[in-house]
Amino acid sequence: RELLTAEIGDLLFAVASLARKVQVDPEYALKKALATFRLRFDEMEKRAVAGGTTLDQHSLEALEEIWQAVKRDQRGQGRSSKEKNK
DSSP states (O other), X not given: OHHHHHHHXXXXXXXXXXHHHTTOOHHHXXXXXXXXXXXXXXXXXHHHHHTTOOGGGSOHHHHHHHHHHHHHHHHHHHHHHHHHTO
16 A cells, blocks of 8 residues: 555656646646636535435436536537527
């Protein structure tokens, strides 16, 4: 377990170094990713409730399908608002 922890730490360090090299603030990038995750997860919960269930009642495969649907829908909304601003 310690070896795996060390390897993952090395990987995270390498990704942060790469981000800096391409002039991306790694902390900002992570915060944005976490905010996006939270929005998508909240939407997954809303969809489950709207369907009369909770997320823990779904299989991993079903959760992945819901996740991908939310992701598609949110990306589609992003394109629509960008197109409106042109």
